[in-house]
Amino acid sequence: MQRQWQKQMKKDSSTEEKIRQAARQVFLAKGFAGCTSREIAEVAGENVALVNYYFRSKGQLYKLIFEDALEDFVNSMVVVFGSDKSLKEKMTIFIEKEYAFLAKHPEIPAFLLNEMNREDGCSIHSNVHFEKIAATGVFEQCIKAQQEGSMRPIDLRSIPLLIMSNCHYPIMAKNLIMHLQGMNDNEYEENLKQHREHVSQMLVNYLFPEK
Amino acid sequence: MQRQWQKQMKKDSSTEEKIRQAARQVFLAKGFAGCTSREIAEVAGENVALVNYYFRSKGQLYKLIFEDALEDFVNSMVVVFGSDKSLKEKMTIFIEKEYAFLAKHPEIPAFLLNEMNREDGCSIHSNVHFEKIAATGVFEQCIKAQQEGSMRPIDLRSIPLLIMSNCHYPIMAKNLIMHLQGMNDNEYEENLKQHREHVSQMLVNYLFPEK
DNA sequence: ACCTGTTTTAAACAACCATTTAAAATGCTT
DNA sequence: AAGCATTTTAAATGGTTGTTTAAAACAGGT
Numbered sequence: 001m002q003r004q005w006q007k008q009m010k011k012d013s014s015t016e017e018k019i020r021q022a023a024r025q026v027f028l029a030k031g032f033a034g035c036t037s038r039e040i041a042e043v044a045g046e047n048v049a050l051v052n053y054y055f056r057s058k059g060q061l062y063k064l065i066f067e068d069a070l071e072d073f074v075n076s077m078v079v080v081f082g083s084d085k086s087l088k089e090k091m092t093i094f095i096e097k098e099y100a101f102l103a104k105h106p107e108i109p110a111f112l113l114n115e116m117n118r119e120d121g122c123s124i125h126s127n128v129h130f131e132k133i134a135a136t137g138v139f140e141q142c143i144k145a146q147q148e149g150s151m152r153p154i155d156l157r158s159i160p161l162l163i164m165s166n167c168h169y170p171i172m173a174k175n176l177i178m179h180l181q182g183m184n185d186n187e188y189e190e191n192l193k194q195h196r197e198h199v200s201q202m203l204v205n206y207l208f209p210e211k
Numbered sequence: 212m213q214r215q216w217q218k219q220m221k222k223d224s225s226t227e228e229k230i231r232q233a234a235r236q237v238f239l240a241k242g243f244a245g246c247t248s249r250e251i252a253e254v255a256g257e258n259v260a261l262v263n264y265y266f267r268s269k270g271q272l273y274k275l276i277f278e279d280a281l282e283d284f285v286n287s288m289v290v291v292f293g294s295d296k297s298l299k300e301k302m303t304i305f306i307e308k309e310y311a312f313l314a315k316h317p318e319i320p321a322f323l324l325n326e327m328n329r330e331d332g333c334s335i336h337s338n339v340h341f342e343k344i345a346a347t348g349v350f351e352q353c354i355k356a357q358q359e360g361s362m363r364p365i366d367l368r369s370i371p372l373l374i375m376s377n378c379h380y381p382i383m384a385k386n387l388i389m390h391l392q393g394m395n396d397n398e399y400e401e402n403l404k405q406h407r408e409h410v411s412q413m414l415v416n417y418l419f420p421e422k
Numbered sequence: 423a424c425c426t427g428t429t430t431t432a433a434a435c436a437a438c439c440a441t442t443t444a445a446a447a448t449g450c451t452t
Numbered sequence: 453a454a455g456c457a458t459t460t461t462a463a464a465t466g467g468t469t470g471t472t473t474a475a476a477a478c479a480g481g482t
Binding site for chain 2: 029030031033034110112113114116117118119123124127129130154155157158160161162164165166168169170172173175176177179180181182183191194195198199201202203205206
C-alpha cells in the first residue's frame with residue numbers, strides 16, 4: 001500500500017531525512033571514524049536506534065552520504081563543461097564557479113579525498129561520474145583545440161589535475177596555511193580572492209599560450 | 212643516574228623507538244580516530260600497556276608524531292630555499308625535490324592538513340616553522356626580484372600556496388583521480404612525471420614572465 | 423473501539439576502547 | 453648471588469562503541 005503523500009513527506013522533514021542531513025554534516029566534518037552514531041542522532045534530535053532502523057548500519061549510511069557528496073562534486077563540474085562556450089571561457093568560468101561552490105561546501109574535497117585513501121573505503125565502483133563529464137563533449141573540444149594549436153598539446157589527464165590542484169588545495173589547506181603564515185580568517189578569505197585571479201590567469205596562460 | 216649509552220640505545224632500536232615508528236606509520240595512514248592503541252602496539256610488536264608506559268596517552272603520542280611530521284615537512288622546504296641560487300632556479304629545484312620527497316612520504320600532506328582541520332586538533336602553537344623558512348632570506352629575495360621586475364608583483368603569501376597546491380594535491384588526490392579517470396598505479400605514476408614538468412613550467416612562466 | 427502496521431523509545435547487548443594496576447621478568451651494580 | 457630500579461606482562465578497570473531487542477506510542481482503516 002503506497003501512500004504518495006507520505007513518500008513526499010519523507011523527502012522534506014521526515015525523521016529519515018533529518019538523520020540523513022545530520023549524518024552528512026557530521027561525516028563531512030569529522031569523517032567516518034571521527035564520529036559516532038550517537039553523535040549523528042543527537043544532531044538530528046532523534047533516538048540512536050533510529051539510525052539503524054532507517055539505514056541498517058553506520059557504514060551503510062556513510063556510503064549513502066559519500067555517493068551524495070561525490071555526485072554534488074561531479075555535478076558542479078558538468079554544468080560548466082556542458083555549455084557552448086570556448087574552452088578558454090569554460091575554464092575561466094569553471095574556476096570562478098568552483099571557488100564559489102567550494103565556499104559553500106568547503107569540506108567536500110577533503111572528505112572525498114580522505115575517503116578514497118581510507119583502507120576498505122568507498123572506492124568508486126562505476127565510471128558513471130567520469131562518463132557524465134565525458135558526455136559534455138569537453139574532451140573532444142580539447143582534442144580539437146590541440147589540433148588547431150590553440151591549446152597546449154599536453155596529456156588530457158593532466159588538465160583536470162592542474163585545475164583541481166589550484167581550486168581545491170587552497171580550500172582544503174586553509175587552516176594549515178593560515179597557521180603557518182600567521183593569518184586570520186578574514187585575511188585568508190581576502191587573499192583567496194586574489195589567489196583565484198592568479199590561478200585563473202596562470203592556467204589560461206599556460207594552457208592557451210599566445211602566438 | 213643517567214647512563215649515556217642507554218640514552219643512545221633509545222634512539223636506535225629500543226622499545227620506545229619501535230612504538231614511535233609504529234605510531235608514525237599507523238597515524239599517518241589512518242589518522243588519530245582511525246586507529247587504536249592496540250593496533251600501534253601490534254605493529255610495534257609490543258604490549259599495549261607500553262604505549263602508555265612510554266608516552267602516557269594516545270593523544271600525547273599523536274602530538275609527538277604530528278610535530279615530527281611537521282618538522283620533516285618544513286625542513287624539506289628550508290634546504291632548497293637556503294641555497295644561493297636564483298629564485299627561478301630555487302623554484303625549479305624545489306618542485307623537483309618536493310615531488311621526490313613526497314614520493315617517499317606521500318601521506319604527510321594529507322595527514323597535516325587533516326590534523327589542522329580536526330576540531331581540538333594539534334594547532335600550531337609557535338611560529339618557529341615559519342621563521343625557519345623566513346630565516347633563509349627567500350622572502351627578501353622575492354621582494355628584491357619584484358622590485359627589479361624579474362618577478363611578477365603578487366602577494367607573497369600566494370606564492371607558497373601556488374607551489375604547494377601543485378605539488379601536494381597531485382599526491383594527496385592520487386586515489387581519487389585514479390579512480391575517476393580509470394587509471395592504475397603505474398599509469399598514474401607515469402603521468403605524475405609529466406605533470407611535474409608542466410607544474411614547473413607553468414609556475415616559472417607565471418611568476419617570472421619574460422619581457 | 424479495535425485491529426494492524428509503522429514509528430519511536432529506553433534498555434540491554436557484546437565488543438572494544440584507552441588506560442591503570444600489580445605482579446613478573448629483566449638487567450645492572452654491588 | 454643479592455638487591456634494586458627499570459621494563460614488560462596479563463589482567464582488570466570503567467567507559468563508549470555499534471547494534472539489537474522488546475515494549476510503547478502512534479497512525480489510519482474498519
